[in-house]
Amino acid sequence: MASLNVGNLGEYLREQRRNAQLSLRQLADAAGVSNPYLSQIERGLRKPSAEVLQQVAKALRISAETLYVQAGILDERDRDEVETRAAVLADPTINERQKQVLLQIYESFRKENGFESGPTDKPREDTTDDGPRTADGSAATTEPSP
Template sequence: MARIKTPSLDQFGSLGEFIASQRRAARLTLRQLADQAGVSNPYLSQIERGLRKPSAEVLQQLSRALRISAAQLYVRAGILDPEEHESTSVEVAVLADNAINERQKRVLIDVYTSFVAENAAATEATPTATKE
């Protein structure tokens, strides 16, 4: 289960480099990607240079425009734990939801993760029947 993390500043730099490399691989100009993702050119430029921290919503928009997994960008941004980057559709949906703020997203995912862990622990604690 993926955990939400607090990103460090160098993660934003490497995120920006990753986005720029994906943009170049897709043969898109900065302006084209900004238009497709619905962000301004200066804002995207600042993200690529590691000067701005994009929200989960912006990362979702960029992932759609670049045709890559949103989870990849969440891991690069330090939002999801890279060792547990197999995020569920629930986590991706929560992170992409524009109706709630970043703090609320973290709380929802923490609650969801605790339920999953509780159910896993309960399943492990249940003795299995042995055949005779």
């Protein structure tokens, strides 16, 4: 049987479960999965579906995206974005509405700075032609000739 390479996910889940001070059985019950199945995930023997990861993330009150990256479902292309979102979502000192507002502001700043959320998460290329540019990229001004 080929290695599933999900050991890092299992270790990460175990660490998150312990940080949440939950037993394996408590987390399995909260996530709606069987205790043996969750144990196999933690030991790196099973690769869970995105749906199971989402249920576990909800039970742990962490970002599902973080688990998707750990499981290899999402590329590490925007690990910083995922970690930022996870930190906001995991903060127990702010309520859900405040978390969503913070994430909306974060996303608007990313868009303003030329980053779109998506599969490549690269800066947008400016496709508008605003005329000539100077060496530093700013718009060149043209004066009408006399």
